[in-house]
Amino acid sequence: MNLTRVSPEGLLLGAGLDHLLGDPRRGHPVAGFGRAASWVERRVYKDSRARGVVFVGIVVGGALGVGVVLDRVGKGAVSRAVVTGVVTWSVVGGTSLGREGLFMASALERGDLEAARGRLSHLCARDPKGLESAELARATVESVAENTSDAAVAPLFWGAVAGVPGLVVYRAVNTLDAMVGYRNARYERFGWAAAKLDDVANWIPARVTGLLTVACSGSADAWRVLRRDGANHPSPNAGRCEAAFAGALGVRLGGANSYGGEVERRPEMGDGRAPEVRDVRRAVRLSKRVGLAAAGTAALVAWRLR
Template identity: 60%
Template structure:
């Protein structure tokens, strides 16, 4: 019985180490498979209706969570339970892939390959990169790293600590669906409404934990913890997203840069508030953001594993 109290914390830490070592596979990733199933189902059930979107999202999230319950129940002894949790954690984390995308953007910009960087930005976010210069591409990259540190690392670890393998899989289902249908456009404004609201709800706590961890670790990137907390509290609410703004503002303060501004998404232009009061981000700040993101992810894994152990 004593050993079983260690299975979830050890599994979360082991899965984090797997992500650090292996990142995401290029083929056969379980999240990609879920996305394919979700896309196929959407083609059958889509309707310009909030109710239809809620039923669609609820069915898929429930299926992911129940899959986690079944998997967790098949692992009744400590070692299989640790292995199952580690595998689930690795499957839903995206910290190393995020860091690698940031490094690729930094390399392209350092080589003055603006065309390549504009194309590559689509791997991090959905904004229109046409015509963006070095400063705007650097800003977009830092903002995406900050936001995805929560979405791809801290939030799944948080829900894994709260609810084990079912929490890991259900969270990743919600976040994946939000990326697919949680958009403000003609097709998804109503159909994706419920999924977008659910994603906001499950990311509320993790986003703020991400911000405070970024502030605590600001010194590791020659930044100021105080400036990070100040920017997060003062500027986090200026962002259209109730969660992304917290992460981006904290990173802005920690890095001593200024984020936010005007973003274009196809035909839609989004005017965001200014986050932080530093200088414009540079190519070098991308590397600092990547380093801060990695440290926040490791700290979150240790913190949540310890909290889970204490709670049990």
């Protein structure tokens, strides 16, 4: 018997709510978690890895406790499905990711570079200053590819194998990485544990994302580029998603990116042309298909494990 009481119906319900409604507009639980994590950070911060481990232990441990309590709320199959559905809706962000991508597409299509630069921070931490249309398009396609795993595939994967606690803990880990997992003066040591834990949590989902991208695109190039270039990225996970998208879309991703005034040169992935503005909408459509496939796959896995 599965002790986490995974509900495949609940996973489908939550994915459906995300597809129809996007993120909750008010009182988003992830925003509340972020505020609580910031409160803990202010009290335990020290420029050391050990303090970062303590920080992650407190915050992720608390999230696990909340997940276990929520998991025990539903005693019957219907109530369990409802609880799982609401939690899944709260932690899956595929529709919001698509909306951000479409905003960028619209801004770039009408030539409003200032609007696109101002919105890029919703997708990635890349410095937008001075980026022209082509670089903004590449940044968006890369971010949509990578975040398809973080926003959709990974939470559904953990929900399928670990139920409500898996959903809650994954989103906690991923949120902490977004908050402190940076290589800068403040977080290089303190954020080390959060970044490494996020790498572990996303290792399998990123590779599942790559495979689902191949399946949803029906592209032999997606499989070829995934196998050849997926490991070239400095991240152990992002490259799997970006390489598969590059092959599926027939574009070439990678190159020079600026973060906090420092330029990183990343290996190129794919054999096609540089991304263009029109590729942003193509990436969003592919991401949506991958997210829907992930929901069906997660429900099937949960049903088999039940």
